[in-house]
Amino acid sequence: MSGTTVARGRIDKRQAILDAAFTVFAREGYAQAGVDAVAAEAGVAKATVYNHFGDKENLLRAAFAAVAEDALAKNMAAVERLTGEGDLRERLESVGLALMDCYCDERSWALRRLMAAELSQLPDLLDIVQRRAADRVMEALADRLARLALAGRLQLTDPLLAAEQLAALLSAPLDRRTRLGTQEVPEEELRHLAKAAVDTFLRAFGKEPAEAV
Amino acid sequence: MSGTTVARGRIDKRQAILDAAFTVFAREGYAQAGVDAVAAEAGVAKATVYNHFGDKENLLRAAFAAVAEDALAKNMAAVERLTGEGDLRERLESVGLALMDCYCDERSWALRRLMAAELSQLPDLLDIVQRRAADRVMEALADRLARLALAGRLQLTDPLLAAEQLAALLSAPLDRRTRLGTQEVPEEELRHLAKAAVDTFLRAFGKEPAEAV
Amino acid sequence: MSGTTVARGRIDKRQAILDAAFTVFAREGYAQAGVDAVAAEAGVAKATVYNHFGDKENLLRAAFAAVAEDALAKNMAAVERLTGEGDLRERLESVGLALMDCYCDERSWALRRLMAAELSQLPDLLDIVQRRAADRVMEALADRLARLALAGRLQLTDPLLAAEQLAALLSAPLDRRTRLGTQEVPEEELRHLAKAAVDTFLRAFGKEPAEAV
Amino acid sequence: MSGTTVARGRIDKRQAILDAAFTVFAREGYAQAGVDAVAAEAGVAKATVYNHFGDKENLLRAAFAAVAEDALAKNMAAVERLTGEGDLRERLESVGLALMDCYCDERSWALRRLMAAELSQLPDLLDIVQRRAADRVMEALADRLARLALAGRLQLTDPLLAAEQLAALLSAPLDRRTRLGTQEVPEEELRHLAKAAVDTFLRAFGKEPAEAV
DNA sequence: GATGAATGAGGATTCATTCAT
DNA sequence: GATGAATGAATCCTCATTCAT
Numbered sequence A, B, C, D: 001m002s003g004t005t006v007a008r009g010r011i012d013k014r015q016a017i018l019d020a021a022f023t024v025f026a027r028e029g030y031a032q033a034g035v036d037a038v039a040a041e042a043g044v045a046k047a048t049v050y051n052h053f054g055d056k057e058n059l060l061r062a063a064f065a066a067v068a069e070d071a072l073a074k075n076m077a078a079v080e081r082l083t084g085e086g087d088l089r090e091r092l093e094s095v096g097l098a099l100m101d102c103y104c105d106e107r108s109w110a111l112r113r114l115m116a117a118e119l120s121q122l123p124d125l126l127d128i129v130q131r132r133a134a135d136r137v138m139e140a141l142a143d144r145l146a147r148l149a150l151a152g153r154l155q156l157t158d159p160l161l162a163a164e165q166l167a168a169l170l171s172a173p174l175d176r177r178t179r180l181g182t183q184e185v186p187e188e189e190l191r192h193l194a195k196a197a198v199d200t201f202l203r204a205f206g207k208e209p210a211e212a213v
Numbered sequence E: 001g002a003t004g005a006a007t008g009a010g011g012a013t014t015c016a017t018t019c020a021t
Numbered sequence F: 001g002a003t004g005a006a007t008g009a010a011t012c013c014t015c016a017t018t019c020a021t
Helices: A002-028 A035-042 A046-053 A056-080 A088-104 A106-118 A124-150 A159-177 A187-205 B002-028 B035-042 B046-053 B056-080 B088-104 B106-118 B124-150 B159-177 B187-205 C002-028 C035-042 C046-053 C056-080 C088-104 C106-118 C124-150 C159-177 C187-205 D002-028 D035-042 D046-053 D056-080 D088-104 D106-118 D124-150 D159-177 D187-205
Strands: none
Touching (some): A002 A046, A002 A056, A035 A056, A046 A056, A056 A088, A056 A124, A088 A159, A088 A187, A106 B106, A124 B159, A159 A187, A159 B124, A159 B159, A159 B187, A187 B159, A187 B187, B002 B035, B002 B106, B035 B046, B035 B056, B046 B056, B056 B088, B056 B106, B056 B124, B088 B106, B088 B159, B088 B187, B124 B159, C002 C035, C002 C056, C002 C106, C035 C046, C046 C056, C056 C106, C056 C124, C088 C106, C124 C159, C124 D159, C159 D187, C187 D187, D002 D035, D002 D056, D035 D046, D046 D056, D056 D088, D056 D124, D088 D106, D088 D159, D088 D187, D106 D124, D124 D159
8 A cells, every 4th residue: 555655656756757857848948958957847856867767868768758659649549530421521620620739739849849959969869759659640641541542532542642741731831820839829720721731632632522712 | 462361361250150150050959069169160269259259149040040041042042933934833843842952951951950949948040040031932932823823824812821831742741751851862752752742732723634643 | 593594694794795895995996986886796775785884984994894804814824824943934935925915915905005095084994904903913923023033043122123124025015016906926926025025034133144135 | 478477377277286186185085075176275267177187087197197206306316315425324324214204205195095096997097106206216226226236335136126125124114103194203213214224224235244223 | 350268157967875665 | 674766965077158368
């Protein structure tokens, strides 16, 4: 019983450090952020951070992986809602909006920013985020598009390319609009962008005649 | 004469520092890079760097602006080649490829990475890169698309959105393929991606019937 | 039975820690060596070390005393072999060689090095080693020399001084030859040095005419 | 002129750091001593220490070398006074006393203690002290003894061994008496020890009949 | 204007020690 | 009694920045 408490305490502490690390790194940048700040944010002693994670670099990796995993799960859930049921356009718009939400999540932006920042020093971060998360989402999306094509609802030959393009249409405009995640975009505009992306996508790959933008 | 030489020496030195700064910052990251390293790369004394640029932050800004300006010019030149002459698809593919080249340029990647890295600390970098460069390219592209629409070659109502989507189709797939600029992509694949982007774009916005992918 | 086992386990553990401590301190230096390293070498948890010895300083003292005791015993055994029986020169050479062996023992060197290192911080180490060991060896040697003088085999008035000088002749040249214990000296050279020391000693204090070196 | 001032300032600072380093290391031990303390003692900023010497280890080496050089010079001067002029015993006693003074010098003790302490971590310190100083003194002493032997004043075949033994007789008893340099020995006792050492030496290697101790 | 030297503030990391179990 | 985890103080070293020349 008390054993559980301790174990829990340990786990909690580890998790608290991971959360704190990501928060602080996201806020101040990896290089600028002090391990002191992480420890303070987590409410533990600096040495405890080192006991758990060895060094700052490894701490970043761990925090990274944790957030990337969350993001992966959220993205996957969104993609998995892309089935053939109901109206295709509506479904695509709904899924697209969900993906946009994932993309705009504060921690997602932070993840991408941190990765870009440290890419040249810590190239393996890219594997964590891209190979273990982004690529898999893309593959899953390609799978769904392929099934829709098989079902005669879409017209495409390279599902991975189509997935990439759909993702591109959904996400890329957000870079400018949100100023790389530093500016909120009203829900309404998101909806509009999702519609526009899906519209373009369907004009290119849909079977039904598309409407004008 | 010696005056000229000196003045030239001064200008050269300034330029050398800017180049060195960008190189070093790109290689090691802004925070990790020491002003020593920049000075060494430029072949001047550390104090000279301070004489010219005051402090490290300002040095980054200046180096940033210089590179952003170059990138802007290159992008603008590419966009300006998008006229109504000749076959539209060919033209779009050619311009698209040129834009991709700009996007893939090593210094461009470095620019975006550095910006992402320092965004939270130095938000004004974003203005330099986005407002003074990316946005203007997008507007110019929108202009050209608008003229093509007016000329009856394209069918679109929101040229800025169309420009964003074209840019999205061109650039976003590169993020994955080049692993954020850390991996070369063969010219052939670039060409293929450009074709695919333009194909999708034309199916959505073209007047002529589009071919299959 | 289990009580015995446990008690034995405890004693073994204590001894293991002492051995480990001396080994680690000798290898890495007292200040540089971590208590972690000692615990690891002993195969126990760090806290166990503290349970047994209270703090690092005390651990050093205990480890020190243990090794000093061993060294004392070995030295005493050598000195006690210095009796009047048989040929005096041979006996002196044999005892001298034995003392040299003690002096050259790896742990002896470590003892002296550690003591030198910590002398200013922990002056009481000197008492452990010198007063409780070296001085007693010297007194014992003086005793034996005095008896030999009484027996008419040696000619000396201050046996302690003679003992010091004999010890000096035996040990001091080893400092240079072994480079303070970091270099092995071949047995043959040891023998030669012992002979030379005894020869000089006998020329100064012997009654029989001495040979040339 | 002002240039001289600067250069002088720099040299002074360097020398001040070296002095301070040796003082602090000797007082607190190399490992325990902080570079802060050295800087404070020298009256400079910590970073200045690093500017001059790179790291702590190198600082130790430099401080070491400086003190070793002084010690070498003092020892050499003493040895060089060992000529054939005048009464041999008196001369030897005088030189012996001078060597003892060198040996007992506070900085000499510190040098040997520091070396012993750090020997296993920084084996090259031994070269600085032994090869570059102690060995040379011994050779010089051997030279002088050889000349005395040639001149018929001493009777010896291996001058280096004789030198080692003379040095042994002079120095080794001091280890005990001064408790490794932590206790003052009155001048009178030094004189007595020098006499005793020389007496034993002359009995072994002299040509004139030796007196009783 | 360019430089070498100096500095103060700060950052990553280690370590002796304690405590709850 | 033995342990794993936690901690606070210290330590080495770096770096942006300034000054005298």
